[in-house]
Amino acid sequence: MTIAYVDTSCLLAIAFGESGWKSLKRRLHGFSDLVSSNLLEAEFRAACVREEIAFDARMLGSLRWIFPDRALSPELEAALRIGLVIRGADLWHIACALYLTERPAELVFLTLDARQLEVAARLGFET
Numbered sequence: 001m002t003i004a005y006v007d008t009s010c011l012l013a014i015a016f017g018e019s020g021w022k023s024l025k026r027r028l029h030g031f032s033d034l035v036s037s038n039l040l041e042a043e044f045r046a047a048c049v050r051e052e053i054a055f056d057a058r059m060l061g062s063l064r065w066i067f068p069d070r071a072l073s074p075e076l077e078a079a080l081r082i083g084l085v086i087r088g089a090d091l092w093h094i095a096c097a098l099y100l101t102e103r104p105a106e107l108v109f110l111t112l113d114a115r116q117l118e119v120a121a122r123l124g125f126e127t
Contacts, residue, residue, distance in 0.1 A: 004031040005097040005125075007090070007111035008043040011059055015044075016051065024112075028062075031108070037096040038065045039089060066096045075099050082122045090116040097125065 006028065014021045014028075028034060041060060048055045075095035079086075086094070090113055097120070101107045104124035111117050111127075121127045 002031045002108070003033040003035060003106075004028070004108040004110050005093070005100065006034050006036045006040070006063065007093050007109070007113065007116065008036075008040045008047075009112040009116075010110050011040070011044055012047050013112055015048070015053065015056065015059055028110070033064060034062055035064045035066055035100060037093055038067065039092055039096075043089060066100055068096065068099050072096070072099055079119055079123065082119050084115055084119050084122075086113075086115050086119055090119075094119055094123070098123065 010024055010028070012018075014025050040063070044060065045055055072092075072095040075098035076091060078098060079091055079094045090111075093111070094109075094116065097107060097109055098104065104120075105126060107125055109117075109120035109125035109127055111120065117127055
């Protein structure tokens with residue numbers, strides 16, 4: 001089973017037809033399980049409104065949502081110890097991925113954000 005945590009930037013690239021979207025879509029289809037924080041839905045919907053494109057719920061249909069049942073303080077602190085400044089939403093996605101697994105090397109973290117990608121890689125996620 002290959003699992004990937006998907007950041008909003010990946011689905012937005014596909015929805016907006018950004019450069020490389022077809023290969024990204026193929027890569028997503030290569031995983032047996034795609035997971036994300038439900039923050040992705042809010043970010044995705046807001047971007048669709050901002051860019052004046054129709055929201056397509058099918059874009060989110062293959063995702064399994066992570067609903068943490070506790071504060072993510074340890075995960076947030078671990079990500080912040082890396083020493084790179086990232087936006088709060090990006091930090092939340094990293095923390096949710098850490099919450100999902102005790103061994104980051106066993107989880108692929110997919111994002112198009114360079115700084116978030118660097119933090120994920122330094123934490124041990126496959127990128």
